[in-house]
Amino acid sequence: MRILFIGDSIIRGTVGVDWVNDLANAFPEWQITNQGVNGDTLVKINQRLEAIFQKGGSYDYIVFNGGANDLLIPHLPSKGFLFKTAHQHLIKQGYAPRRSMREFEEAYSQTVDLIRSYTNARIIILTVGRMNEMPSFHLNEKREEVNEVIRKIARRDQCMVADAGKRMDEYLGNKETKDYFLENFFRVSWLDRWQCALFKRADSLSEERGLLLTIDGLHLNSIGGAIFRDEVEKYLRRVLKEQIYPGSSLARNSS
Template sequence: MKVLFIGDSITRGTQSVDWIKMIEKDHPYWTMDNVAANGETLTKLSERLKTHLQQNSDYHAVVLQTITNDILLPTFKHRGFWFRQAYRYQIKSGNVPAAPPVFEALLRQTVDYVQKHYNIQLILTTLGCINENLLAETNAKLFSYNSIVKKVAKEMNCILADVSEDFQYHLNKGQTQDYCADDFANTAFLDLISCNIGMADKLSQKRKLHLTIDGVHLNSKGAQIFKEKIETAVLLTKEKSLLFI
């Protein structure tokens, strides 16, 4: 089984617990290419996916994870100096956030392109949360984007890995913190270093978070949800295509 993973920092795994490595541990005979990149919106991801498949299309499945920065990046405009600088840099780099109608059109175009040109099963993922406080404005927006992903997956014959359902279940069980990548130095540098030395769960405990280290990026529990949902979707791909490793 050969799988391509493309997405933002949630999939890249350098600033959180890496759920792809968790899948690799349980499925050592699968070949998994992770080409995710921190900070990317669907606009950039769509372009990179097309370019990558033009160069290498030997995959049974593509896992496409997005949404995060289409919601999170616009909030940077209303924060401190360094957040605003990061926003300008990302825009110049081609990471333009897409409002829901544009996001849906672009997601449909991306799915249509892959399905027309390649014999590859697409797996689309919802997103867990942007702030563990489910009443936060960012999560109201997230509901709209997740609904789009679900609708596109259903209407365009993609497999859906719905992590949002499990996140809501766990976050509704107890008291949650209103925390969403609050400090630029932590978001840009320090959290990445901490995660690389295995301190992700300690960051969560320090900030009294349940599934993430900062309201967005995953701790072990959040990564386990992603791992199980994506793993199930890939196994379904394998079953549908009658491919055996």
């Protein structure tokens, strides 16, 4: 199977854990291409996706994750001068977030329509993970609205939903965690990335900060990464069973 992963830093995996690479290592017979880019909004992801198809990219499955940065970017100015400067830079560079639910639904629907206009690939869309592990954090209310839009689009357009956002919420439940969300500009923009890439410190960063699924309230540690990986893997495994046992109840009932 040829599988394209497209999206933001959760797909890219250079901050936190690279769960897409873990999936590729577990299934070397699959041809997995990672086209995640840190910080990308829906607008930027759609631009890159169209460029990939115009260059002749062909895939059996496309796994799409986006929307977190559309929520995050408008929040950046409230976090201080350096984050505000980063916000201004992103806007100038065309990382325009979709602010209303109507705009978000239109942009997300455009992604699905774009894929369908170029390919017959099956589409797996991921819901947005927890933003700050505390459920009371104000972005999580809007995140759940976004995830409801994602589920609605999936039902309407017959996509598969890898509901990692819901699984993260269920895992955290009433567990004790910390109110921590991208607390230091230099850690967010540089230091955490290099500690994860060079020294594989995602889990130790989580432990130091009292977090359970993320290293900074957004990017995933090994447990959070496993949630995303497992949600996608169950659909890909189903395809393998369909290929081995076409039309059987075993294939239909797998999850």
